[in-house]
Amino acid sequence: MFIEIEDLKAEPLHVHHVFPIDEIGFSHEDASLSSGVTVDFVLTHHERELRIDGTVETTITFSCSRCTRECDRPFFARFGLFYQPQPDWGARGAEVELKYEDMEVGYYDGVTFDVNAMVLEQIELAIPMKVVCREDCQGLCDQCGADLNEGACHCSREELDSRLSVLLDFRKKNERKED
Template identity: 30%
Template sequence: MLVKIEQIKETGLKLEEPIALKLLGDALSGADSGDDTGFRAASPATLKASLRKVSGGVLLEGQFSAHVTSECKRCLGPVDMKVPVSFTLNLVPESLVRGDDFLKKEDESAMEKKERAQGEVGGSFELEDADEEVFDGKTIDLDPIVREQLLLAMPMNAVCREDCKGLCPQCGINWNEAKCSCETKPVDPRLAALKNIKLDN
């Protein structure tokens, strides 16, 4: 998903773009990074985004919902969940980061102050509150942004339900479905050897 700077008019640009299942799947499986999250994408998603030119850069606000599946960390059963992803980024051209066009940068700084005085920078928050990303100044590739924001929004692990009882550590039975007669009282490993000592009367 590429956006050219000239597409962003004074009033901004609103987008509603499909996010391919492959893009979501590759991000979660670590196809690019090598870090598998343990989650799998179940369906494509739709990115709703708005872009606005601010202070020499672009303010990007986006949101989408990812439908993912995983294994429950307690009972290993299937988990089906929707992960809401919402982000605000200040996209800064490489030329500003390098310090090119110093006079232009000073002009943009003055423009930023004017916008703040009018209360138009990002609505109810200051521009400094938005995370910064660098782009080439001509086109914005939304795919890597979607991948990164999805990974940031993912939980560490998933449970099928909050009160999931998990598996018996001895026989492996699913305690949500049945009970077992295994000894469930934890034994201090330092004292475990004492259980096998037989005392003569």
């Protein structure tokens, strides 16, 4: 979805749109969209400077960071953004930096605003780094890869056995010292 700045009226523009999954171009190693992306925002503008406030809502399928099992999570983010035409840094750079030093400013070409790119950026900024399928997920065995949620595997038992035998050896040595 593109907004032509020439077409904007003086009054705020309200946009409500549901983007199909494949239209946003979301691609992530451990996550994918599992429903369309609902976007609501109000765009106000002063000449070619844009102020956009709204929300983005979807469902994301994550792969659990412990057991890799897939799990769906609702996703919701609120945003307040400010965009201005790409400045001519040579002439206006210093002035722009001072004026907006406390504000996150995005840039666009001043002619056409790409809504899809904005939506994608908002999802990527707010997406959690790690998701677990459930708080007590046991994860995978780091040796054989078995899903420990489905019960213990042999390795974990052997590891325990080897720890025990080290302990027994240690005791034996100590006993010998005492002799």
